[in-house]
Amino acid sequence: MAFTSQKLIFIYIFAIFFFILRCQSTPSPTPNLTPTPTPAPTPNSITSDEQVPVSLSELFELALPEIGVQKRTVPSEVEGCKFASKKLQAVERKINEFKTVLKNRLANPKTSKAVKTCLNQCQDNFEDAIDGVKTSIESIGKHDLPKANVDVSAISTDVDTCNDCFIEMVGEDPEIKAFDDWVRGITGDCLVNLQKG
Numbered sequence: 001m002a003f004t005s006q007k008l009i010f011i012y013i014f015a016i017f018f019f020i021l022r023c024q025s026t027p028s029p030t031p032n033l034t035p036t037p038t039p040a041p042t043p044n045s046i047t048s049d050e051q052v053p054v055s056l057s058e059l060f061e062l063a064l065p066e067i068g069v070q071k072r073t074v075p076s077e078v079e080g081c082k083f084a085s086k087k088l089q090a091v092e093r094k095i096n097e098f099k100t101v102l103k104n105r106l107a108n109p110k111t112s113k114a115v116k117t118c119l120n121q122c123q124d125n126f127e128d129a130i131d132g133v134k135t136s137i138e139s140i141g142k143h144d145l146p147k148a149n150v151d152v153s154a155i156s157t158d159v160d161t162c163n164d165c166f167i168e169m170v171g172e173d174p175e176i177k178a179f180d181d182w183v184r185g186i187t188g189d190c191l192v193n194l195q196k197g
Contacts, residue, residue, distance in 0.1 A: 080193035080194060080196040081140050081143070081145075081193075081194070083189075083190075083193045084136075084140055084148070084152070084189075084190040084193045084194050085137050085140050085141070087186050087189060087190050088133050088136050088137050088140075088152070088155075088190060089133075089137070090186070091129075091133055091155065091183060091186050091187070092130055092133040092134070094182075095126050095129055095130055095133070095159075095183075096130070098126070098179055099123060099126050101175070102119050102122055102123060102126075103123075105119055106119045106120070106123075112170070114169045114170045115166075115170055115173075117165075117169065118162070118165040118166050118169055118170065118173075121161070121162060121165045122162035122165065122176065125158045125159065125161045125162040126158070126159070126162065128154075128158045129154075129155045129158035129159055129183075132151055132152075132154045132155040132158060133155055135151045136148050136151035136152050136155065136190075139151050140194070145194050148194055149191060149194055149195075152187050152190050152191055152194065153187070153191070155183065155187050156183055156184050156187040156188075159179065159180050159183040159184075160180060160184075162176060162180070163176050163177055163180040
C-alpha cells in the first residue's frame with residue numbers, strides 16, 4: 001500500500017510539474033525558410049557539410065495568426081479539431097518548403113555521400129509525413145479522434161527519423177534539428193487540442 005501511495009504522489013508531482021512547464025511554454029514558431037545571404041568562402045572557412053549553428057528562432061519564425069489561428073489551445077472539441085486541422089495544413093506547407101531546401105543541399109556537389117544518404121532518407125520521410133498530415137486531416141474531418149491521434153504522432157515520428165539519420169551517420173544537423181523540434185511542437189499542440197474531443 002505504501003509503495004502504491006508513493007507512486008501516486010510521484011505521478012501527482014510529475015503532473016503538476018508538467019502542467020507548470022506547459023503553461024509557461026510559448027507557441028511553436030513557424031518555419032521561415034527564406035535563404036539568408038552567406039559570406040563569400042575563405043580558405044579557412046568551414047566546409048559545405050558543416051553548418052553554422054543558427055538559432056531556432058532565426059530558422060523558424062511561426063506566428064499563429066499566419067496560419068489563421070489566434071490562440072494556442074481551444075476550449076471545445078469542434079474548435080480543437082479546427083485548430084488541429086489548420087496547424088496540420090501549415091505543417092504540410094512547411095514540409096513541402098523544407099523539401100526544397102533539402103533538394104538544394106542534395107544538388108550541392110560539395111555535399112558528402114553520408115549527408116546525401118540522409119537527405120535522400122529525409123525526402124522519403126517527409127513524403128510519409130505529408131501522407132500522415134493528409135490522413136490526419138481526413139481522420140479529424142470524420143471525427144475519428146483516436147485515429148487522428150495516431151496519425152498526428154506518426155507525422156512527428158517520420159520527421160524524427162530524418163533527424164535520427166543525421167545524428168547516427170554524420171552528427172546533428174542544426175537545420176534538420178530545428179525543423180524536427182518545430183514539427184514536434186506543432187504536432188504536440190495538435191495532440192493537446194485533439195485530447196479535448
